[in-house]
Amino acid sequence: MSQLNFLSPLALHNNNIYDFNEVHQFYLCLLFTFSLQAQKKAKKDKINPVVEKRYEKLSFESMPYRLMRPVDFQAGKKYPVIISLHGAGQRGNDNSKQLKAWPQQLANDDIRKKFPAYVLAPQSNSHWEIERFEKVKGIIKNLPVVDMQRIYIMGHSMGGHGTFLWTQYTPEYFAAAAPVQAVDARGVNLLSPNS
Helix, strand or coil, X not given: CCCCCCCCCEEEECCEEEECCCCCHHHHHHHHHCCHHHHHHHHHCCCCHHHHHHCEEEEECCEEEEEECCCCCCCCXXXXXXXXXXXXXXXXXXXXXXXXXXXXXXXXXXXXXXXXXXXXXXXXXXXXXXXXXXHHHHHHHCCCCEEEEEEEEEEECHHHHHHHHHHHHCHHHCCEEEEECCECCCCCECCCCCC
């Protein structure tokens, strides 16, 4: 069975070890580009209307989500998918609050050109249960030209917990994961050495 390495320069995927320079350079970009400071700033910031227009407002089996397609889309090319799981502060069903922080940063013109990808930002009104993961997989399955070897997931706080939960449920589905300030349903920090 595959194991997914978190915060590591090597990733194990389908029983093969890949050097990050080969396959997961994008993973490191995610980790270092989107810092905790960006998350704190996002709590105060409003969503940029230009960014909001870049994300299609959609729903799948009653789960609201936003989708940004790769810039300069080419039908014959396969693209990675970045799943961005929001924290508890963005819960709801307005299909907007989940665009704060990472999805806004991923809509940056330079990042989109350098790393063309689908960005999928679902919204939950509770926690990131496996039922929601199955819906996200359904969304991805219906996207055209997806590189199924490059599905990335990132989450902050409650979204970090969802990142851990989903990658433990199906580790072989993901190329890399970036949980930040991950807490479980009890509020326990999953990355803390004392937890």
